Amino acid sequence: DARVTQTPRDKVTEMGQEVTMRCQPILGHNTVFWYRQTMMQGLELLAYFRNRAPLDDSGMPKDRFSAEMPDATLATLKIQPSEPRDSAVYFCASGSKHRDGNTEAFFGQGTRLTVV
């Protein structure tokens, strides 16, 4: 049963600490997305990759956030230094472009980050 796997599921950290979230996309999917979800803002796109190359990271605060895909089976989202306002659920999703040009996104279970 193919699924997007995210680790850790929950993370509590102190302000100023580095946080790394990991995502294993579905095998064969060439597009990977990072989203952040809060009660106030709903789901926001932070960044996405195609074939491991970053295509759009305009939704991501550049000074503290970074997203990478070291290989096709791993995507990482790093926050350094973390701040309380970063507390949210971070979702990774993967997908492939259909023949009609659209991409179906399959979401992982999310990483719930709490920065105290």
Add this chain to the structure above:
Amino acid sequence: KNQVEQSPQSLIILEGKNCTLQCNYTVSPFSNLRWYKQDTGRGPVSLTIMTFSENTKSNGRYTATLDADTKQSSLHITASQLSDSASYICVVSGGFGNEKLTFGTGTRLTIIP
């Protein structure tokens, strides 16, 4: 600015009843519209995806409609079940093959016995 607005924000209905959720969008250009179901503590799961040429699409007890002229969509749930309790999120994709999705803030649906 591209926006997706959903109504109502929350809805409580009795098990077995039908309900309709609304979505209005201002995303342009438009590629497709999706409805996702998100259970508490889990990631969103796709229910339907419709392009501008499609007016209606069904997935079991879920039926989505799309009016690309008025930029409105609805999700109708028939004979609701307790397991339908979740957030329903309307998502619009702009431009052909554009993966940049604009999300609504969702409708929180609660089914009570």
